[in-house]
Amino acid sequence: MAFLNINGRSIAYRLLGSEANPLVVLAHPLGMSQAVWDDVLPMLLPRYRVLTWDLPGHGASQAWGERPITPADLAAEALALADLAGAERFHFAGTSIGGVVGQQLISEHTERLLSATLTNTGAVIGNAELWNTRAGRIRVEGLAAMSEEIVPRWFAPACFEAEPALKAGWCTQMGRGDDDSYARLCEMLGSHAFTGKLSGKPVKVQLLGGSEDLATPPSTLEALAAELDGAPLEILEGVGHVPSVEVPGLFAETLLAVMAVDLGDVGANGVDYATGLETRKQVLGEAHVARSTENATSLDAPFQQMITRLAWGELWSNDDLTRRERSMITTGILAALGREELTLHLKTAKRIGLTEAELRQVLMHVAIYGGVPAANHAFALAKELGWGDAR
Structure with a gap:
């Protein structure tokens, strides 16, 4: 209290x-x-x-x-x-x-x-x-x-x-x-x-x-x-x-x-931008979304609109999985693929409340099913971002 x-x-x-x-x-x-x-x-x-x-x-x-x-x-x-x-x-x-x-x-x-x-x-x-x-x-x-x-x-x-x-x-x-x-x-x-x-x-x-x-x-x-x-x-x-x-x-x-967010008939109509934007702000934080929006140009503004509707509207706004579960899935996939967005989602995992033990298990799964080098890179990046206690 x-x-x-x-x-x-x-x-x-x-x-x-x-x-x-x-x-x-x-x-x-x-x-x-x-x-x-x-x-x-x-x-x-x-x-x-x-x-x-x-x-x-x-x-x-x-x-x-x-x-x-x-x-x-x-x-x-x-x-x-x-x-x-x-x-x-x-x-x-x-x-x-x-x-x-x-x-x-x-x-x-x-x-x-x-x-x-x-x-x-x-x-x-x-x-x-x-x-x-x-x-x-x-x-x-x-x-x-x-x-x-x-x-x-x-x-x-x-x-x-x-x-x-x-x-x-x-x-x-x-x-x-x-x-x-x-x-x-x-x-x-x-x-x-x-x-x-x-x-x-x-x-x-x-x-x-x-x-x-x-x-x-x-x-x-x-x-x-x-x-x-x-x-x-x-x-x-x-x-x-x-x-x-x-x-x-x-x-x-x-x-x-x-x-629960009423996504309607997603297959027929998709999800509106406002719904995706609300979820994106909640998960990533207002500051990050504001920077992404402000930095958009005529080249990538439609791309920002698309990922907001699809990734954040249709996926992250769906209640079939919790945001904690989606964070573990996303972090594991990005680590296995070695994508630069891994940094953002390691920060997001901490914001969402993943424990050190949960992140360790995600990355150990990456090591077994995606390759040890990919997991090794992800562990090193996570440590740079403040995960784990220094010994």
């Missing part, structure tokens, strides 16, 4: 995975913490860089302060963290109040989003009386006392039966939060709605709900879908308010499907 100071407050966050992968930002529900994503992370990290953070007064993030909290404040935290990760655009997924953050991003910052997956949320959640009453009770009774009443609403009954310790664990987590920050977030939910603010936004959106969700039942998600011009909605049977905890495998499968 790391910390970032935003407007005088310390924000707890995690930034995991290779910087060569697309970024996905995850926002947790009210009263919980970024730990709700723990069981999902192993399924996302092979293909995505993942950023999670704790909302004000939740987890390890500092309490809010005296002024009211708005959805714009929470979206600003998400954007500041995405900027820290160096992501011009990113995927977003949020549950409950995390989905409210997503709606704010869709409403005001569509240009930053590659996709938005909103789960167990609504354009309107509850009503002002409900949230103001809860805020008042929290300030008097405290989160620790009220957690026994609130936490059972998060999960389907079958979930508690399967995992009895779940209730006590999340009650403990909720009880550690800051009472006033939680109360201010309740007041925010009671005073803000996104009715009429989400139509006509050019971003891919997927909605996800649970049939047993008491806080945001399917009807709330259906109303949100209408606000989003009929965005697709999936209701998970037997699931409550927090699918990333209750059914992490199914949640991850859905999220991965949403975030």
Whole structure:
């Protein structure tokens, strides 16, 4: 876990995975913490860089302060963290109040989003009386006392039966939060709605709900879908308010499907330049791609266009292999052939996160199947580029 100071407050966050992968930002529900994503992370990290953070007064993030909290404040935290990760655009997924953050991003910052997956949320959640009453009770009774009443609403009954310790664990987590920050977030939910603010936004959106969700039942998600011009909605049977905890495998499968680049009918139509350029920047880095583009002349500009569409659009943008796997394949082929691009892809392999052991095995395969001299040259070049510890 790391910390970032935003407007005088310390924000707890995690930034995991290779910087060569697309970024996905995850926002947790009210009263919980970024730990709700723990069981999902192993399924996302092979293909995505993942950023999670704790909302004000939740987890390890500092309490809010005296002024009211708005959805714009929470979206600003998400954007500041995405900027820290160096992501011009990113995927977003949020549950409950995390989905409210997503709606704010869709409403005001569509240009930053590659996709938005909103789960167990609504354009309107509850009503002002409900949230103001809860805020008042929290300030008097405290989160620790009220957690026994609130936490059972998060999960389907079958979930508690399967995992009895779940209730006590999340009650403990909720009880550690800051009472006033939680109360201010309740007041925010009671005073803000996104009715009429989400139509006509050019971003891919997927909605996800649970049939047993008491806080945001399917009807709330259906109303949100209408606000989003009929965005697709999936209701998970037997699931409550927090699918990333209750059914992490199914949640991850859905999220991965949403975030996957839609290449269309590649055989008939190919892949557009913009898709390839986005992937090329992620894998090789903005600086390298900028230099290649700036150095192009009338002679090789069409060639740069072609490799961006074919190599980076049709191959590297395809999710059938991870970028880590493609890096090993590409490095091995270039080493065997002795091509000058090997230098670039040895640097890229380090950027993607290949280990020394993985690179060694790739080059030893080159030695057996491509020739010892080719592997010897590749090992020497890798050492020049900083691979391996000096003895």
